[in-house]
Amino acid sequence: MGHEIDFLPVGEESKGGDAIALRFGNLRGRREEQTVMVVDGGYTDCGDALVEHIKKHYGTDRIDIVVSTHTDQDHICGLKTVLEKMSVGQLLMHLPWDHSEAMERARTSAYWRGRLNDPARRMLEAAMELEAVARRRGVEIVEPFAGVGSKDGVFNVLGPTAAYYEQLLSDLLGRTAASSAQLAYEALVRKMLEAAKKLVPESWLAESLRDDGTTTPANNASVVSLLETDGMKMLLTGDAGIPALTHVADALEDIGFAPGDLDLVQVPHHGSRRNVGPTILDRLLGPMENGVTRGIACVSAPRKNPDHRHPAKKVTNAFLRRGYPVYATQGATLTRRHDAPNRAGYGPAQSLPFHHMVEDDGGA
Structure with a gap:
């Protein structure tokens, strides 16, 4: 069985x-x-690029399954264009109002919507907009919880479970205005620190990536999925963080997965240092080992990226140490193909190097 990604x-x-x-x-x-x-x-503008890419390289205007991993704008906005311009069989997306009375009230009442904190309101409104397009276009909607997948078993959702998603919703809704303001302030401080951040040395044997990184409940609600063709395993992670990926590692181990079995892995959240740590990477990729290549890692990163925020150098180093060289989009399409027709205009990509100078977290 062939594949192109x-x-x-x-x-x-x-x-x-x-x-x-x-x-x-x-x-x-x-x-x-x-x-x-x-x-x-x-x-939004990426939706047109997806439509044209699929028509040109896959030779079709029909998509069997569209997956919305979560509601952040850099993931969801282009999907509305895809649903509008293509024939779509099924949309996998979470419906937060089916898992929370507060979200259900807010869905039908502007008053209650206004009482939600900003992250919860953004999640709700983005989901409502995508759902409305799907309903109008007659697209079947299925919630992507663990166990959902394609009929042939090639594509399977590993997380979140419904229970974990509801826990994350509760965490998100429990944020007060004060806590949201504090988080916004902390994010601003982080950006200021990153702008002035100095680089510090890192060697192959001395890893500075830590296990205490945290991300938002919305990111941890990301759909994490596994694609298996001809014995090759590919893991798509969205913006999932360490707790979500830990649940995924548990699920993989339950089905006989061994660290390092992945042939391709998406670097979570564009390579943020707050989404992975040494322990979860050891469970998914295997231990650090010099001179070994177990698979490849792909990361979506902006083309210019002047501050080199994504991907973080210490993150790409961590993947490389575990046998997964990292390939970044940075303005170009990355493709992984197996038993597929040749594609004109595509050639070998260059992986990111090992960085001997990485971001200094300043103990934070």
């Missing part, structure tokens, strides 16, 4: 996003022998 470029300056097209099956056969998917759509 394409990470399209998203973002020009410091902000990136995710827009992924893929297909699997008999890629030299009829369209009916293939499954075509989109996982996230980047910003």
Whole structure:
């Protein structure tokens, strides 16, 4: 069984996003022998790029499954264009109002919506907008919890479970205005520190990445999925953080997965140092080992990226130490292909180097 997976470029300056097209099956056969998917759509203008990419390289205007991993704008906005301009069989997206009375009230009442904190309101409104397009276009909606997948078993959702998603919703809704303001202030301080951040030495044997990174409940609610064709395993992570990825590692181990079994892994959250740590990477990728290559890692990063915020150098170093050289979009489409037709204009990509100078976290 062949496959093609394409990470399209998203973002020009410091902000990136995710827009992924893929297909699997008999890629030299009829369209009916293939499954075509989109996982996230980047910003609004990325939707048109996805549509044109699929028409040109996959030769179809029909998508079997669209996956919205979570509601951040750099992942969800382009999906509305995809739903509008393509024939779509199924949309996998979470419906927060089906898992929270507060979200259900806010969905039908502007008054209650106004009482939500900003992150919860943004999640709700983004989900409502995408759902409305899908309903109008007659697209079936399925919530992507662990165990959901394609009928042939090639594509499977590993997380979140419904229970974990509801816990994350509760955490998100529990944030007060004061706590949201504090988080916004902390984010501003982080940006200021990053702008003035100095680099510090790092060697192959001395890893500075830490296990205490944290991300938002919305990011941890990201759909994490596994694609398996011809014995090859590919993990798509969205913006999942350490707690979410720990649940995924548990699920993988339950089905006999061993660290390092992945042939391709998406670097979570565009390479943020707050989404991975040594312990979870050891469980997913295997231990640090010199001179070994177990697979590859792909990361969506903006083209110019002047501050080199994403991907963090210490993160790409951590993947490389564990046998996963990192390839970044940075303005170009990354493609991984197996048993697929040749594609004109594509050639070998260059992985990111090992960095001997990395970001200084300043003990924070």
